[in-house]
Amino acid sequence: MSNVPADLKYTKSHEWLRVLPDGSLEIGITDHAQHALGDLVFVEVPEAGRTLSAGEACAVVESVKAASDVYAPLAGQVSAGNPQLTAEPQLVNTDPYGAGWLMRLKPAAGALAGAELLSPAAYQEFVLAEGG
Amino acid sequence: MTHEPVIFEYSASGRGAQDQWPAAEEPAVLEDLPRELRRAQPPALPEVSELETVRHFTRLSQLNFSIDTHFYPLGSCTMKYNPKACNQYAMLPQFLARHPLAPESHGQGVLGCLFELQEMLKEVTGMQGVALSPMAGAHGEFAGVAMIRAYHRARGDLERNEIIVPEAAHGTNPATATMCGCVVREIPVDAQGDVDLEALRAAVGAQTAGIMLTNPSTLGVFERRIESVARIVHEAGGLLYYDGANLNAILGKVRPGDMGFDVIHMNLHKTFSTPHGGGGPGAGAVGVGTRLLPFLPVPLVGREGERYRWLTESDLPHSIGRLSAFMGNTGVLLRAYIYMRLLGREGMQRVGEFATLNANYLLRRLQHAGFDAAYPQRRASHEFIVTLKRQARELNVTAMDFAKRLLDYGFHAPTTYFPLLVPECLLIEPTETETREVLDAFVTAMSQIQQEAEQEPGRVTSAPHTMPVRRLDDVRAARQLDLTWKPKAPP
Amino acid sequence: MAFIPHTAADVEAMLGAIGVGSIEELFDEIPEKLRIGSLAGVPPALNEQQVGRLMSERARADGTLLNFIGAGAYEHHIPAAVWAITTRGEFYSAYTPYQAEASQGTLQLIYEFQSMMARLTGMHVANASLYDGASATAEACLMAVRANRKSRAARILVPSTLHPHYRRVALNTTHNQGLQFEELPYEAAGGVLSVARLARYAGTDVTALVIAQPNFFGCLEDVDALTDFAHAHNMLVIAVVNPTTLALLKPPGEWGQRGADIAVGEGQPLGVPLSSGGPYFGFMTARQEHVRQMPGRIVGRTLDVAGKSGFTLTLQAREQHIRRAKATSNICTNQGLLVTAATIYMALMGPQGLARVAAAAHARTRELVSALTRLPGVRSAFAGPHFHEAVLLLDRPVAPVLQGLAARGIAGGLDLAAFYPELGPALLVCATETKTQDDLERYRTCLGELMQAARAA
Numbered sequence A: 001m002s003n004v005p006a007d008l009k010y011t012k013s014h015e016w017l018r019v020l021p022d023g024s025l026e027i028g029i030t031d032h033a034q035h036a037l038g039d040l041v042f043v044e045v046p047e048a049g050r051t052l053s054a055g056e057a058c059a060v061v062e063s064v065k066a067a068s069d070v071y072a073p074l075a076g077q078v079s080a081g082n083p084q085l086t087a088e089p090q091l092v093n094t095d096p097y098g099a100g101w102l103m104r105l106k107p108a109a110g111a112l113a114g115a116e117l118l119s120p121a122a123y124q125e126f127v128l129a130e131g132g
Numbered sequence B: 001m002t003h004e005p006v007i008f009e010y011s012a013s014g015r016g017a018q019d020q021w022p023a024a025e026e027p028a029v030l031e032d033l034p035r036e037l038r039r040a041q042p043p044a045l046p047e048v049s050e051l052e053t054v055r056h057f058t059r060l061s062q063l064n065f066s067i068d069t070h071f072y073p074l075g076s077c078t079m080k081y082n083p084k085a086c087n088q089y090a091m092l093p094q095f096l097a098r099h100p101l102a103p104e105s106h107g108q109g110v111l112g113c114l115f116e117l118q119e120m121l122k123e124v125t126g127m128q129g130v131a132l133s134p135m136a137g138a139h140g141e142f143a144g145v146a147m148i149r150a151y152h153r154a155r156g157d158l159e160r161n162e163i164i165v166p167e168a169a170h171g172t173n174p175a176t177a178t179m180c181g182c183v184v185r186e187i188p189v190d191a192q193g194d195v196d197l198e199a200l201r202a203a204v205g206a207q208t209a210g211i212m213l214t215n216p217s218t219l220g221v222f223e224r225r226i227e228s229v230a231r232i233v234h235e236a237g238g239l240l241y242y243d244g245a246n247l248n249a250i251l252g253k254v255r256p257g258d259m260g261f262d263v264i265h266m267n268l269h270k271t272f273s274t275p276h277g278g279g280g281p282g283a284g285a286v287g288v289g290t291r292l293l294p295f296l297p298v299p300l301v302g303r304e305g306e307r308y309r310w311l312t313e314s315d316l317p318h319s320i321g322r323l324s325a326f327m328g329n330t331g332v333l334l335r336a337y338i339y340m341r342l343l344g345r346e347g348m349q350r351v352g353e354f355a356t357l358n359a360n361y362l363l364r365r366l367q368h369a370g371f372d373a374a375y376p377q378r379r380a381s382h383e384f385i386v387t388l389k390r391q392a393r394e395l396n397v398t399a400m401d402f403a404k405r406l407l408d409y410g411f412h413a414p415t416t417y418f419p420l421l422v423p424e425c426l427l428i429e430p431t432e433t434e435t436r437e438v439l440d441a442f443v444t445a446m447s448q449i450q451q452e453a454e455q456e457p458g459r460v461t462s463a464p465h466t467m468p469v470r471r472l473d474d475v476r477a478a479r480q481l482d483l484t485w486k487p488k489a490p491p
Numbered sequence C: 001m002a003f004i005p006h007t008a009a010d011v012e013a014m015l016g017a018i019g020v021g022s023i024e025e026l027f028d029e030i031p032e033k034l035r036i037g038s039l040a041g042v043p044p045a046l047n048e049q050q051v052g053r054l055m056s057e058r059a060r061a062d063g064t065l066l067n068f069i070g071a072g073a074y075e076h077h078i079p080a081a082v083w084a085i086t087t088r089g090e091f092y093s094a095y096t097p098y099q100a101e102a103s104q105g106t107l108q109l110i111y112e113f114q115s116m117m118a119r120l121t122g123m124h125v126a127n128a129s130l131y132d133g134a135s136a137t138a139e140a141c142l143m144a145v146r147a148n149r150k151s152r153a154a155r156i157l158v159p160s161t162l163h164p165h166y167r168r169v170a171l172n173t174t175h176n177q178g179l180q181f182e183e184l185p186y187e188a189a190g191g192v193l194s195v196a197r198l199a200r201y202a203g204t205d206v207t208a209l210v211i212a213q214p215n216f217f218g219c220l221e222d223v224d225a226l227t228d229f230a231h232a233h234n235m236l237v238i239a240v241v242n243p244t245t246l247a248l249l250k251p252p253g254e255w256g257q258r259g260a261d262i263a264v265g266e267g268q269p270l271g272v273p274l275s276s277g278g279p280y281f282g283f284m285t286a287r288q289e290h291v292r293q294m295p296g297r298i299v300g301r302t303l304d305v306a307g308k309s310g311f312t313l314t315l316q317a318r319e320q321h322i323r324r325a326k327a328t329s330n331i332c333t334n335q336g337l338l339v340t341a342a343t344i345y346m347a348l349m350g351p352q353g354l355a356r357v358a359a360a361a362h363a364r365t366r367e368l369v370s371a372l373t374r375l376p377g378v379r380s381a382f383a384g385p386h387f388h389e390a391v392l393l394l395d396r397p398v399a400p401v402l403q404g405l406a407a408r409g410i411a412g413g414l415d416l417a418a419f420y421p422e423l424g425p426a427l428l429v430c431a432t433e434t435k436t437q438d439d440l441e442r443y444r445t446c447l448g449e450l451m452q453a454a455r456a457a
Helices: A031-037 A120-130 B050-061 B084-090 B093-097 B108-125 B137-154 B172-179 B197-203 B226-235 B290-295 B330-368 B389-395 B399-408 B436-455 B457-461 B474-479 C008-018 C023-027 C048-062 C080-086 C104-121 C133-147 C164-177 C195-201 C223-232 C288-293 C336-373 C398-407 C437-456
Strands: A015-019 A025-029 A040-044 A057-063 A067-071 A076-081 A103-107 B129-131 B162-166 B183-187 B208-213 B239-244 B263-266 B286-288 B300-304 B307-311 B384-387 B425-428 C155-159 C180-184 C208-213 C236-241 C262-266 C282-286 C298-303 C309-314 C378-380 C390-394 C426-429
Touching: A031 A057, A040 B474, B050 C080, B050 C104, B050 C336, B084 B330, B084 C048, B093 B330, B093 C048, B108 B129, B108 B263, B108 B286, B108 B300, B108 B307, B108 B330, B108 C048, B129 B300, B137 B172, B137 B208, B137 B239, B137 B263, B137 B286, B137 B290, B137 C164, B162 B172, B172 B183, B172 B208, B183 B197, B197 B226, B208 B226, B226 B239, B286 B290, B330 B384, B330 B425, B330 B436, B330 C008, B330 C023, B330 C048, B389 B436, B399 B425, B399 B436, B399 B457, B436 B457, B436 C008, B474 C298, B474 C309, C008 C023, C080 C336, C104 C282, C104 C298, C104 C309, C104 C336, C133 C164, C133 C208, C133 C236, C133 C262, C133 C282, C133 C288, C155 C164, C164 C180, C195 C223, C208 C223, C223 C236, C282 C288, C336 C378, C336 C390, C336 C426, C336 C437, C398 C426, C398 C437
Parallel strands: B162 B183, B162 B208, B208 B239, B239 B263, C155 C180, C155 C208, C208 C236, C236 C262
Antiparallel strands: A015 A025, A025 A103, A040 A057, A057 A067, A076 A103, B129 B286, B263 B286, B300 B307, B384 B425, C262 C282, C298 C309, C378 C390, C390 C426
16 A cells, blocks of 8 residues: 555545645655656656646656656646756655655645545545556 | 677777778869858768678677577567568569669569569458558558548548547557547457457447457457457448458458458568568558548559559549658568468468467467466467466566566567556467477476476576576666767776 | 478377367357358469579569669668678567567667767767658657647648658648648749748747758758758757768758757668668657657667666657647657668768768769750759759650660659649759769760650651
8 A cells, every 4th residue: 555645635647735835736646656657767847937727737757667647736837847856757756745746836816725636535545446 | 799899889990891982082073062061070980891890790690589590479479480582582683773763664573573462462361452552560550540530531421530449459559549630449358358349339339430459359369259349330330440460360261351341451570471670671561341442542553454553642532642752661562472472372371270270289288387378268369378477476476577587498588568458468479380399398498487486486587697688777778868879988 | 381390290299289179170269151261362382493483583574774763762882791691580580679688689789770870960869760761751740749849830841842752641641630731832943942931930830840951852952041040930940861961961960050850861872772662761860858759769778787788678658658739659660670781881881981972972963964964955953052863854755755765774863744843844863873984874875865866756
C-alpha cells in the first residue's frame, strides 16, 4: 500500500495538492503513480506565468516504460515549475510529496472551492478499486 | 571478443580507403559556388583504411544473434530462414542499377515480377486488389485505415470516425487509428482469448468506421467466431481490417478475404521471409476487397495486353495517394517474389501446416516440462503464450530473467511482456523452418533454467553471464543521453 | 521446398507427442467452410536452379541504360566491401535489437551511424532512420508541430521546388491530422525562393518553413536569409538535403544565425543501389532541445551492471506516447540493413572521399550541361549556381526525345512536363562521378542526332 499523507488532497488522475501558507498550491504526483511509472528519466514542468484551466495537460513525467501527462487539478496561474527536476527527475520517485513537487499554482478565484478533489481516504479507496 | 571500439577511435588524419575515391577535381571546378554556401570545415567523419573498416564491421557482426546463427523464437515476428537465393537473385546487377524513374520500356522484367507478386498475394489472401508500395507493417496499417476513412467519406458517411480495437492488439493499431484522425474504442477479449461478442455488439453503431483484428490473434489463438464478428461489424456499416502479422499460421489453409475482411496488410518481412536486417527494411503490402479497390495507394503495377506499366493518380483518381518517394521497397518485393516462386502452391500450403505443427509440439513439450500455457484449452496457432507468473510469485524469477538466461544457453529469447494482457508472458513462435532437435534443445534449456530458478535463482536473475555485455542500465541511458560519439576531452 | 526440414518420422513422432493423428487435426478450431482446398492461382514450385534462370532472364530483358537521371535517387560507385559485409547473416538475418545483450553489433553500428549523420548535417542528434526521404519530410512536419510551442496553427510553408513526390507524401500522410501546407512559388529567373516574397507571412502564425538544398531543380537557395527570416518569425526550419552534397555545402546546422531545427533527406546516395526505387532510408537529425520530439528509434550508450560500456534502444516511451492535443506518428521501424550499408560506406569514403564524390558530381554535371547546351535547341533553364543537377529547356517536347535516347541505351533524365508545365519542355539531368568523358560525349552525340532528325522531319 502506497504512502498517502493525511494533510493533502488528491485527484483521480493521481495528482496531490498542498495548500501553502500564502494561499498558493503545490502540486505533484502520488507515490502510487511514481511507483507505477518506475524510475523517471525525464520531467517537463510548465513555465511560470502560464495560465491553466482545470483538467489541462500541463506537465509530462517520462520513465523507461511510459510517458504520462499530468493534469492541472483546477484553474490558475503557474507561479513556478520545480527547477531541480531537469537534472534530477528521480526526486519524484524518492520524495514525491516533498522535493519531487512539480509546480506551484495561484488558483483562480473560487477554483479551489469548486474543484473535484478527494480526501486521503477517498483516494486510497479509489486506488484499491482501480486494482492498485 | 568482448570489446570493439567505436569506429571514430580508429581514426587517423589522412587515412582513408583511397581505392574507393574518384580522382580529385581541379579546385577551380567549385569556383561557381558562392563562398557563403560552402562548408568551412570538412565533415568530421572517421578517417580509416579499408581493412580497418572491414575488420571493425565484421567484428561488430559477430556480436549479434541472428537467424543464421541462433534459434530465434520471437513471437509475432516470424523468424524463419531467409533463403540466400532470394538475396542473390534480387541483387542481380540489372535490378540494382535501374533508376526508379527509368523508362518502363526498359523495366518489363522487374515490372513483370512485381505484377506477378501482386497476383500471387491476391490469391493467397483471397483479396481483389493488392498494392505493394507501403514500406513497413505500420505503413501498411496506415494505408489500410486511410482507405477505410476514404471509403466512408466518399459515401458522405462523415460521422464514421471510430475504430474498434481488441484490448490485446499491438500498439501500432491504436496509434495508426489516431494518426488517421480516428477515435479508438477498445473492447475486451474473453477468458478463452476470443473477442467478446456482447461487448462488440454494444460498441458498434453509426459512428463505427471499422474494426482492426489479427487472426490468429496476438494471444496465439484463432478467433473462432470470426464470421459473427464480421457480420456484426458489417451490419453496423463498418469495415474489417486484418493485421497480417500472424499470416504465417494460416498461409495456405485459410484466407482473410474468405473470413470477411475488407482490407489487410501483409508483413512481407515475416510471412514471406524477406530479411529483418537488424530492424528493416520491411514491406507492408496491402490487399483490398472490391469496395476499397478505388482507394489503393499508388503506384501499383497494371497490365495492358503484354505490357506492364505503373498505375498512378490519373488511373486511380480516388486513391489515398502516394505514400513513398518512389514505388516502395522494390528490392524487398523482389525477394518476396523469389520466395513465393520457390515455394509454389505446394510449398505455401505446407507453411501454415508445419508452422502450426512446430508450435503445438513445442507447446506440448513445454507443458510436459511443467510450464503453464496461458490458454491450455486451446490449440496453438503458429505461436503460443507461456506464462511465468507462478515462477514470479513463488521464486521471484520473472519472464525477463528467463529471457536473459536463455541467451547464455545460445537461444534468442521469445517475445516478452507482449501481449500486455497476460502477466509474465513469453510469446513463442518457432516457425516451420526449425527441426525437432532444435525445439527439443530449447525445452531442455527452459527446464534447466527452471531448475536453476528453484535452486540457485541468483544465476537466473543476474543473467546473462556470457554475452558481450551484461544487463544494461536503461534508466541511465534515458537520463544521461549519450546518442552520438564525442572525443574524450584532453586531460 | 518451403525450407521445411521435417521427415515423415519427425512428423509421426511430433504428432504422437501432441496426441493427435494428423496435422489437419491441429486446425480443428477453424470452421470447416473457411478452409481452402488449394491455391490454384499460384504457379507450381520452382527449384533454385529454375528460379535463378527465370530471374536472370528477366534481368537480362531489362538490361542497363546509361543513367543520367537524378530526381531524388543518385547513382554512385558503391565499394564492394559495403554489401559484402551488409549481407553477412549476422546483420542480414538479425531482428530489431530489443534484447540488447544479443544485439551489440547492430546497436553499436546504429550509434556510429547516428554520430556520422549528426556530424554530416551539423546537428546535435540523429535517429536510427525512417522509411525514405519523403516520409522523413512528413515526419519532420509532424515533429515541428509538436516542438513549436509558440505556434497553434499547424501551418507549414513548403517550396514548390521541394521534390513533387515529397510534397504529395507529406500531404497524404498528415492531412488527417489537420496539418496545412502552403506552397511557395519559385522565382522564374533563378529557380529559387525569394526571401522578399516571404514577407507576407510576417505577423501570421506559421509553424515551420521547409527549405530544400539543393532544390529539386539543382538550384542553390539562400539558406542563411531564409533561415533567419523563419526564426525571426517564430517558425522552425526543416532542411531537406542530399547527404553527398553536405561534404562540400554548408550543413543545415550552420544555416543562418541559429541553424536549422530539423534536417531530413534521402540517405540512398550513401552506399545504397538505385534498385528501382527501394529499399532506401530517410535520415533525420535535429537540435538537442528537440530530441524528445523525434520519432523513430534511437540508440544510446550506457553502462551494464558490471560497469562496462554498452548500447541500447532508448527514449522508447516517446514511441507509444500519444499526446492528444498534438500530432502523432505510428512509425516503429527503421531501415536497418540500409543504415548498415550507409555506415560502412561513410567509413570507407571518409570526409575526403565524400568531398571528391561531390566535386566530381558537380564537375560532370557542369560538363554535361555545357556540352548539351552547345546543341541547337537546348538551353539552361535557370541562371545562378546549381549543384549536382540542372534543368535544360528544349525546343520540342521532351518525351519523344527521351524515348529516342532510351532506344540508344541512354536514360537521359526526367521529363518535367507533369510537374512543372509552366517551364515548357524541360528536362532534369544529373551526372555523377560514375560518368566518364566518353559517356558525356555519347549523350551529346545521340541527343544531337535525335534533335537534328526531329528538325528535319
